[in-house]
Amino acid sequence: MAPSILWFRRDLRLGDHPALHEAIRRSGGEGVVPLFVVDETFLGPSGPTRVEFLIGCLEALSESMGVPLTLRSGDPATVVPALAKEIGARSVLVTGDFAPEGLARDARVASALQDQGAELISMSSPYAVEPGTVRSEKDLPLKVFSAYRRRWEVRGPHVVLGVPDVKWLEAPSDTEYEVMRRLGGTRRPLLFGDLPDGPPATLPQPGENAALAILEEFIDDRVDDYGEGRDILERNGTSGLGPYLRFGCIHPRTVLAASQGAGGGRATFRSEICWREFYADVLFTAPHSVRDALQPQMAGLEWDGGERAEERFRCWARGETGIPLVDAAMRQLLKEGTMHNRARMVSASFLIKHLHLDWRWGARWFMWRLVDGDLASNQQGWQWTAGTGTDAAPFHRIFNPVAQAQRFDPNGAYIHRYVEELAGIPAPDVLQPGGGVGLLHQSSYPAPLVDLKAEREEALRRYAAARDAYRATTT
Numbered sequence: 001m002a003p004s005i006l007w008f009r010r011d012l013r014l015g016d017h018p019a020l021h022e023a024i025r026r027s028g029g030e031g032v033v034p035l036f037v038v039d040e041t042f043l044g045p046s047g048p049t050r051v052e053f054l055i056g057c058l059e060a061l062s063e064s065m066g067v068p069l070t071l072r073s074g075d076p077a078t079v080v081p082a083l084a085k086e087i088g089a090r091s092v093l094v095t096g097d098f099a100p101e102g103l104a105r106d107a108r109v110a111s112a113l114q115d116q117g118a119e120l121i122s123m124s125s126p127y128a129v130e131p132g133t134v135r136s137e138k139d140l141p142l143k144v145f146s147a148y149r150r151r152w153e154v155r156g157p158h159v160v161l162g163v164p165d166v167k168w169l170e171a172p173s174d175t176e177y178e179v180m181r182r183l184g185g186t187r188r189p190l191l192f193g194d195l196p197d198g199p200p201a202t203l204p205q206p207g208e209n210a211a212l213a214i215l216e217e218f219i220d221d222r223v224d225d226y227g228e229g230r231d232i233l234e235r236n237g238t239s240g241l242g243p244y245l246r247f248g249c250i251h252p253r254t255v256l257a258a259s260q261g262a263g264g265g266r267a268t269f270r271s272e273i274c275w276r277e278f279y280a281d282v283l284f285t286a287p288h289s290v291r292d293a294l295q296p297q298m299a300g301l302e303w304d305g306g307e308r309a310e311e312r313f314r315c316w317a318r319g320e321t322g323i324p325l326v327d328a329a330m331r332q333l334l335k336e337g338t339m340h341n342r343a344r345m346v347s348a349s350f351l352i353k354h355l356h357l358d359w360r361w362g363a364r365w366f367m368w369r370l371v372d373g374d375l376a377s378n379q380q381g382w383q384w385t386a387g388t389g390t391d392a393a394p395f396h397r398i399f400n401p402v403a404q405a406q407r408f409d410p411n412g413a414y415i416h417r418y419v420e421e422l423a424g425i426p427a428p429d430v431l432q433p434g435g436g437v438g439l440l441h442q443s444s445y446p447a448p449l450v451d452l453k454a455e456r457e458e459a460l461r462r463y464a465a466a467r468d469a470y471r472a473t474t475t
């Protein structure tokens with residue numbers, strides 16, 4: 001028997017961890033080395049927010065294990081086999097990664113391990129149901145959420161594993177967390193120009209224990225209000241589990257088990273977990289959708305470019321568009337590294353359909369700043385909003401940020417919380433472009449960047465042109 005290696009990636013927990021159980025079994029009592037690889041390929045495009053939260057989660061994990069994680073730096077296809085050789089391990093256990101780059105990396109690591117007589121063993125996934133396994137009757141991937149959910153639902157209830165006894169082994173690290181801070185952000189897009197950098201002042205408490213405590217509090221006190229509360233911008237109506245699911249501090253199986261039952265907002269909450277699974281499935285079965293339109297008929301959409309477009313993008317990212325709800329949303333992202341779901345939809349729609357800027361620009365900024373930034377949910381969330389993705393409704397869905405504020409922030413509490421210049425301006429004026437046209441205030445708040453009505457018309461024109469051009473090529 002030989003020790004095994006548990007290579008942690010997006011599974012930074014000890015509970016409900018099938019790969020950990022298998023690592024123990026395969027070690028035959030010799031012990032398990034916990035490894036984390038500091039890989040520039042994955043850290044470079046992550047902004048400082050997620051890197052900071054990730055470090056916190058790794059520290060929390062070490063504390064729970066009672067031994068330090070082994071941190072090794074470099075290409076996993078070199079680093080992982082080298083550690084296996086060093087300690088004589090024949091099994092390296094991982095939780096499966098289903099995103100395109102992760103899959104390619106794992107194939108390289110598996111092949112390098114095989115060359116030295118060792119194995120990469122993948123167990124489970126960051127999802128309750130593995131991407132690629134929910135299929136239509138004709139055995140095709142599903143591109144419509146409701147059809148996916150019907151088949152996904154019957155795959156539960158899921159078995160939740162407890163925390164096992166583990167003989168953890170220490171192996172020396174060759175790097176430290178500070179290096180992660182340096183690597184996280186080396187691939188900052190030029191488009192961001194002078195946009196503010198650095199992590200937000202406040203981040204959620206990292207780690208598995210924090211995730212479990214949040215889940216318990218949410219299920220005990222707030223899930224019943226979730227159906228309605230989740231859309232009210234000023235209310236703490238959602239779970240806040242996003243970052244923990246992102247890094248696997250908690251598994252969706254555990255979340256689904258805790259939210260069983262029909263009462264209150266439970267079914268709606270489980271349905272939101274299903275959106276996460278659906279988007280991972282879409283990305284797995286259509287990997288091109290990371291960058292390209294999922295729907296070919298919208299691939300030819302016309303976007304603005306050039307200096308003026310780039311400056312408008314930065315106005316949007318700084319929260320200086322003169323549209324109060326959009327600015328509140330973007331400033332929440334800067335300040336807290338997160339954003340309310342409805343605010344994500346409204347601010348994304350504004351970028352795409354009122355500023356006519358490419359959804360990929362916005363998706364990059366979100367990925368840079370979001371603590372729960374996740375390739376599948378982010379890219380598909382943006383594509384949904386752009387009308388290029390899984391949204392069954394056509395491009396006519398153009399969120400009006402004033403109407404959205406009137407409905408979901410009627411008192412302007414969310415806007416007031418993030419847009420300081422508008423303090424003291426009451427609703428309904430504060431919901432209007434410019435914080436209320438014609439108001440006699442001395443605010444330094446910017447004038448609206450665009451006219452909402454005119455740009456809505458322009459968006460409809462562009463979408464119709466893209467659709468017609470596609471039809472012309474296919475008939």
Ligand SMILES: Cc1cc2nc3c(=O)[nH]c(=O)nc-3n(C[C@H](O)[C@H](O)[C@H](O)COP(=O)(O)OP(=O)(O)OC[C@H]3O[C@@H](n4cnc5c(N)ncnc54)[C@H](O)[C@@H]3O)c2cc1C
Pocket residue numbers: 230238239240241242243245246272273274275276277279339340341342344345348366370372373374375377378379381382385
């Ligand atoms: C343009 C855009 C970009 C987005 N980018 C991301 C992202 O990078 N990472 C991310 O996790 N979510 C993303 N979302 C989805 C959603 O906004 C967040 O999951 C949610 O706001 C997180 O808050 P919460 O944990 O309190 O959610 P809750 O409402 O408590 O939901 C529980 C969990 O369900 C999942 N979930 C909820 N809504 C969605 C959804 N619409 N799509 C996919 N999963 C969902 C999340 O894992 C969430 O943590 C995006 C949505 C849009 C419109």
